[in-house]
Every structure is written in C-alpha cells, then in structure tokens.
Amino acid sequence: MNCWKNWMPAHADPGPIHGVYLHVPFCAGKCAYCAFYSERYTRTTAERWLAALARELDPWRGIHPQTIYIGGGTPSILAPDLLERLSGLLRETFQLSPRYEWTVEANPGSLTPDAARSLARQGVNRISLGAQSFHDRELRLLNRPHNATDIRQAVDTIRGAGIDNFNLDLLAGIPGGTAATWRNTLEQAVALQPAHVSVYALTLEENTHLMQMAGTLQIEPADDERQLLELQLAEDLLGRAGYERYEISNYARPGRACRHNLDCWRGRRYLGFGPAAAGHIGMSRYQNAPDLTAYLEALEAGRGPPSETELLTPELKLMEKMVFGLRMRGGVNAALVRRAGAEQTMQHLAQEGLTLYAGHRWMLTARGRELADYVARELMS
Numbered sequence: 543m544n545c546w547k548n549w550m551p552a553h554a555d556p557g558p559i560h561g562v563y564l565h566v567p568f569c570a571g572k573c574a575y576c577a578f579y580s581e582r583y584t585r586t587t588a589e590r591w592l593a594a595l596a597r598e599l600d601p602w603r604g605i606h607p608q609t610i611y612i613g614g615g616t617p618s619i620l621a622p623d624l625l626e627r628l629s630g631l632l633r634e635t636f637q638l639s640p641r642y643e644w645t646v647e648a649n650p651g652s653l654t655p656d657a658a659r660s661l662a663r664q665g666v667n668r669i670s671l672g673a674q675s676f677h678d679r680e681l682r683l684l685n686r687p688h689n690a691t692d693i694r695q696a697v698d699t700i701r702g703a704g705i706d707n708f709n710l711d712l713l714a715g716i717p718g719g720t721a722a723t724w725r726n727t728l729e730q731a732v733a734l735q736p737a738h739v740s741v742y743a744l745t746l747e748e749n750t751h752l753m754q755m756a757g758t759l760q761i762e763p764a765d766d767e768r769q770l771l772e773l774q775l776a777e778d779l780l781g782r783a784g785y786e787r788y789e790i791s792n793y794a795r796p797g798r799a800c801r802h803n804l805d806c807w808r809g810r811r812y813l814g815f816g817p818a819a820a821g822h823i824g825m826s827r828y829q830n831a832p833d834l835t836a837y838l839e840a841l842e843a844g845r846g847p848p849s850e851t852e853l854l855t856p857e858l859k860l861m862e863k864m865v866f867g868l869r870m871r872g873g874v875n876a877a878l879v880r881r882a883g884a885e886q887t888m889q890h891l892a893q894e895g896l897t898l899y900a901g902h903r904w905m906l907t908a909r910g911r912e913l914a915d916y917v918a919r920e921l922m923s
Contacts, residue, residue: 557824560805561812562607562636565819566614566628567591567834570652574685574755575713577747579818579832580615588624591816591834592631594841598815599635606637607813609802610644613670618648622657629664638665643801645670645709650696651688658703668800669700670709670740676730677723680716683761685751690730697734707798709738714772715764716744717752724772725779732783737798741776742791743769770912777908788871790911807866809859817847825854857882865918868897873905884921891917 568583568591581587610632620628638644645668646661653669661669675681676690688696693710700708710731714724731739746753746763755761764772777787785793789807792800806812806822814821818832830837831848840847854862864882867874876899879888888904891897896910896917910917 557811559602559605559607559813559823560810561609561611561802562632563802563812563814563819563821564595564610564612564632565814565816565830566612566617566620567817567837568619569614569616570619570687572685572751574683574751575744575747577750578615581834583616583619585621585624587834588620590838590842592624592627594838595628595816596631597841597844598847599631602813603635604637605813606639608639608642609805609812610636610638610642611802612646614647616649616652617646618653618657620657622654622660625657626660626664629661629666633664643668645800645802647672648696648700649686649688650692653696653699655699655702658699658705662703662705667705668707668709669705670711670738671696671700671736673710673731674713675716675719675723676727677719680719680723683718684713684716694734697736707737709740709800710734710736711740711742712776713742713744714776715769717756717761717763719764721771721775725775728776728779732780738792738794738800739780739785740792741773741780743773773912774908786871787911790869790906790914804870807870809863809866825856825859827852827854861922865921868904868906868917868921869914871905873903876902876904879904882921887921891920 567579567581568588569580570583572580612628617625644666646666647670649672653671671693673693674684674686676693678689681689697708712727712731744764746756752761756763780793781787784795786796787793788799789803792803794800809822811823812821813823814828814830817830817834817837820827820829828849828851831850833848837847860878860882861884864874864878864884867878879885888897891910892899896907896913897904898907906914906917
C-alpha cells in the first residue's frame with residue numbers, strides 16, 4: 543500500500559486533519575547516539591527529493607492543518623534556497639488555520655541567518671534547536687556538528703529572524719558527565735530564555751556508535767540512578783525558572799507547549815510525508831519505508847511511496863490514548879481508564895507508588911514519570 547488518498551480503507555473516514563509531519567531524510571553525518579533514519583546530504587539528491595515530495599503532497603491539496611512539523615534528519619542542512627522551496631511548497635499545498643504552529647528542527651552551526659530569515663518569511667513561527675549539551679567535550683563524544691558557542695549564536699540567529707518561539711533539546715545521562723556539568727548545561731539553557739525545553743534521557747540504541755563504544759568499554763553509560771537524579775534536577779531547576787513539565791520529556795513557559803506533539807499524544811489525525819514519516823488517520827496508522835532510494839523511484843514512476851499500514855482495533859486505540867495521556871501533566875479521565883478495562887492495573891501501580899487518583903483523574907506520580915516505560919508495559923500487557 544502507499545499513503546496517497548487511495549490507500550485508505552473505505553470505512554476509514556479521515557475527518558479533519560490536525561497536523562502534518564514532514565521528514566527531511568538528510569544530515570551531515572550520524573550523531574553517535576542517533577538511530578533515526580537519514581542519508582548524507584547532497585544537493586542533487588535533495589532536489590530529486592523535493593520533486594518527489596511535491597508529487598506525494600499533491601493529492602492532499604487544500605486541507606487545513608493546524609500544525610506543521612518539519613523534522614529529520616537535519617532540515618536546516620538544506621541550502622537556503624532549497625529550504626525556501628520546501629516551505630513554499632507547503633504553503634502552496636495546505637491552507638493553514640489562522641492560529642497555526644509551524645515548527646522546523648535545526649542544528650546549531652547549520653542554521654544560517656539567510657535560512658532563518660527565509661523560514662520566517664514563509665511563515666515558520668517555531669524552531670526546535672538540537673543543543674543537547676553546553677560542554678564541548680560532551681558534544682564531541684556525541685559527534686555533534688557544533689560547539690557550545692554555536693548554540694548561543696544560533697539562538698541569536700533565530701531571534702534576529704523575528705522568531706521568538708524556540709525549543710532547546712537537551713540530553714541527560716551523557717557518558718562521562720557529572721552533576722556539575724549537567725547543572726551547568728541546564729543553567730546555560732535557561733539563560734537563553736527559550737520558550738520550551740525538551741529533556742531526554744540518553745539511551746544506547748542498537749547500531750549506533752555509542753553502543754559500539756560501550757561494547758568495547760570505551761565509555762561507561764550512565765546508570766539508572768544517575769539518569770533519575772539528572773532528570774529530577776532538570777525538573778527542579780526548570781520549574782524554578784518558570785517552565786511547566788507538561789509532558790514527561792517536555793517543559794514550556796505558559797502557552798508555549800508544542801501543539802503538534804500534544805495533538806499526536808491525544809490521538810488526533812495527522813499526515814506524514816517523506817521517507818520514514820508516519821501518519822495516523824481514523825483507525826489507520828501508516829509509516830513510509832525508511833528508504834530514500836525506494837521513495838524516489840516510486841514517486842518518479844508515478845506511484846505512492848512504499849509504506850506499511852496498520853488497522854487499529856477500537857480496544858488498541860483506546861489503550862494507546864490512555865498510555866499517551868498519562869505522559870501528560872493532567873493525566874487521563876477515570877472514565878477512559880474504565881473503558882480500557884485498566885482500573886485494576888492502575889490500582890496496582892498506585893500501590894507501587896507510580897500512579898495516583900485525584901479529581902476523577904489518574905496521573906503519574908513523580909516516580910511514575912521516571913518509570914513511564916514500565917507503566918506503559920504494565921498497562922499494555
């Protein structure tokens with residue numbers, strides 16, 4: 543199957559489309575921890591990809607998404623004129639709602655002033671910047687293509703383009719780090735006054751350079767205790783600075799939560815475009831194959847991109863809505879838990895100190911937020 547309109551089952555009324563996710567499949571080189579799909583950037587291949595993307599987008603002309611999220615890969619690696627062509631293509635395809643949110647991921651060092659101004663002209667109003675750490679030694683270990691000075695310069699570039707809504711991604715538990723270096727990273731991030739901060743616990747993924755280094759004892763991964771202490775320090779320090787932890791890994795100033803991600807966590811409909819992109823429409827979930835060559839060949843031959851589609855059962859969709867809802871600060875309504883048949887499991891988790899019931903809602907405790915993956919497995923089993 544492919545993800546053009548004709549792939550949808552006849553009974554799957556798509557209804558309104560809330561968001562669009564676009565995967566840019568290019569980067570300058572793999573970060574040591576990265577398991578996401580990407581290919582090395584060349585202008586020639588990027589131009590072919592843009593032409594193929596236009597064909598993939600064409601059947602969806604005229605829809606009214608409330609959010610657009612361009613991720614990757616590294617979207618900011620595209621030359622400024624190609625970034626402008628990409629954003630112009632999206633503006634031609636979609637009719638954005640009056641209060642839209644349009645996010646583009648960027649790396650410090652590859653976001654030029656020309657590119658930032660071009661994005662702002664086209665209507666991009668949010669940037670997610672992959673900072674990860676403010677210590678050059680840690681950035682070199684992660685094989686990040688930037689240093690700490692580049693982060694500060696990138697923030698100046700974003701503000702200089704007139705975009706005040708930006709996120710900083712940070713990684714907790716970097717091998718060799720200390721409580722002091724992590725606190726310093728958090729303090730330097732706060733000093734830049736971002737609207738949003740994402741804090742992820744570094745995990746060693748299969749087929750990554752960090753996993754290989756750990757296997758040959760070149761690095762010692764952070765243990766669970768250190769990970770939890772760093773995540774707790776992030777919550778404490780960011781909370782004192784005025785950031786609300788509205789989702790397990792995400793903090794925002796009032797009114798600046800990422801609307802695109804909120805819609806995804808709430809199970810709303812969104813479209814995915816590009817190699818490896820995923821979408822969710824009605825009771826169907828699909829993902830394009832993580833294969834740029836196959837993507838180009840299919841679109842250039844007049845076919846939709848190769849993809850896999852899963853038809854969800856009502857029970858599975860309800861369970862997923864509950865599990866993702868628990869990740870958010872307000873938790874989930876008790877009626878949803880009852881419909882999912884999960885009251886007994888939730889009560890058992892409460893006895894373990896991982897969930898609590900208050901105001902007709904179930905939510906995670908502080909301990910439960912740090913063990914959210916375990917909670918999800920228990921609920922889904």
